[in-house]
Amino acid sequence: MAEHPTHRGRIRPAPENFLSEADIAAVKEGRRDFLRKALITASAAVAAPGLARAAEGDPNILTLPPWTTSLGQAVAAHPYGLPSQYEKGLQRRESPGLTRMPQVSVAFTPLQGLFGIITPSGLHFERHHQGWSDIDPSRHRLMVHGTDEGFVKQPKVYTMDDILRLPPVSRMHFIECGANTGMEWGNVAVPTVQYSHGMLSCSEFTGVPLRLLLEDCGVDWKKAKYVLAEGADGSSMTRTIPIELVQSDEVLVAYGQNGEMLRPENGYPLRLVVPGVQGVSWVKWLRRIEVGDQPWATKDEAIHYIDLMPDGRHRQYTSTQECKSVITTPSGGQLLLDKGFYNISGLAWSGRGKIKRVDVSTDGGVNWRPARIEGPVLSKCLTRFNIDWAWDGKPAVLQSRAVDETGYVQPAYGQLRAVRGTKSIYHNNAIQSWKVVESGEVSNVQVL
């Protein structure tokens, strides 16, 4: 370990790659005695001090660690299991200054450290409009009725006992807030993928198709054009859902998420699942479905979740999440350890169906290579992509560009802004760029 880092932020792996975080910190501080100390500590037990040991190998191998030489903990020490203590960096976080009150706010999913396509339930992003509650499921009710008589033959009330008796389906879908990446419409504003794209999660949801419940109430499909979904929280959040998505069997009244019940922050005991549509329509703590023939222009479709266009008008009832992708590793705020091989990994999704392909550029969009698509590839679900990359230590700009099964190609910032301007807040699906500099530091930039 003769070489000391020459750039701040550059971390060179030590020989045998056995340096701990503390050792790396010591290197960065230029403490020349660090290695001797580390080795003395590590090899004290075998009473063979001195640098001579370094040639023999890694003390993590030569000196057996406590977990190899002792009795471990008992079963059910944690009746509900928890992540390793070393994983505590990957948590939901708020973006400071984004919202004014923690009950009316957002906590972002740490996409920078997740694998595959399923978001652990405890890391699913949160967005509440009037705080969350842990609802007593025995007191929760779902009411289904019509705006007038005639929309449904028999308005009904279902308990959770009722809902859980009905034949369920389980499906994997992404959920993305319409305002995801909203802070970045005009310029770069946040440092990491957690804050730029973390209002995105994906789960296996289990529940009853809403179509089944409407039919159980004797819906008149000819009269029904929309349904209103309403939550049981203080805001009693409401959104208009098109009847066609209900008829296609896609919309679920879900209680299950990744094999267990929904988490309270995600709508326990009941939430609507509206695949391909922005998260605000996935009404949490669902208590009421009203069948009608006109949209409702609720607060979250008349004051918020409307997209300001350059002509000064707002687009209303924009709901579909268009095709989008982002590289999660390496991504903003991260440091590459050294030159050499990397797996560039990211996520792609489309509210209009399946992902057909993802291309990756390392030169800011001049040249592209098709990425490997990892299965499963499901409709309106996250799709993981990977691609090999040998970093030569020179500056690079990493981008990903997704194409969905309709043939739609994810747009560049310049293309998106040319049509929609920079003030719409919602539905920013532009190609994300991560700049890599010689030190290995990765940062958020925008390329038109």
Next chain:
Amino acid sequence: MSRFSKATLAAALAIGLAGGVTGALADGKYSGVGRAATPAEIHAWDIDVRPDFKGLRPGRGSVAQGEEVWEAKCASCHGSFGESNEVHTPLIGGTTKDDIKTGRVASLAKGDAPQRTAIMKVATVSTLFDYINRAMPLTAPKSLSNDEVYGLVAYLLNQAEVVPADFTLSDKNIAEAQARMPNRNGMNTDHGMWPGASAARDGIGNGGKPDVKNTACMSHCKTEVKIASLLPVYAEAAHGNIAEQNRPVGPVRGKDTSGKAAAPAAAAPLSENAAATKLAADNGCMACHGTANKIVGPGYNEVAAKYKGQADAESKLVAKLKAGGQGVWGAIPMPAQTQLKDEDARRLVKWILSGAKAQ
């Protein structure tokens, strides 16, 4: 077959059929699941109001009556005139008499408004009624009477100069208010992001046709890579230490944005005031309290002044911090800070009572 008489078989079939028919007619396919909703239950929950005022319950409220409720229940967060930017984005402001005539808020196209107020955006007065009725006040939703909601909508519309000061809003004249909404013609549904039937088929939008097009060019796609925007320096430090937001192993590490990376190992310990300031910031206290100004909760200067000279102030406030409270400074409750260690709560309280100095 011979063991059964024809009569027995016929009876068995009849029971089977009757059972099936009864099940299908009375309970549908899923017999025993769910029950009929009563009219009273539907009335209790079906409170939504559509743009055509379907669902609006009769009632009335004057601007003056609305103002009274506003001052008591709304002004602490939204300001006396709905204009406050302290707790939420402003509700009122940015519209003109001319906008009321045209139904289009001109500053939205010009882009010269500092921010968009609710009245600049909303096209439908039903939305205001519906939302106030179902969700306000934030800490006591659904506590307003029907007439109080009419009054509050009247008051807000008067603040926006949509209705005169002597106006009384009711179910009879709400359509007149709608006809004067400043941004009533400001919505556009001709887009490709409605996943249901298109406008041509009696629905919304263009049937899903995208407005932005890119092509999947693979090589030599452009001659120049122009970086249009970089991360502002303040934004990096504002999101905590990114090193602690990444895994300690793997191909990458998080960048140390704590500002301490280059500092000498033995940094001087924080002063008592600096330590308390950091505690307050780390625990989210500063989101609601200023050191010298009210935000959602009282300024720390106000707290110090209120408890000045009280011998038991410190223990009282420590208990309040841990348990939360409501009513001393207004209706918005302070959440219980159960995460605070006793010694940290005591340190914060001492700091607040001694003037909440930064250093």
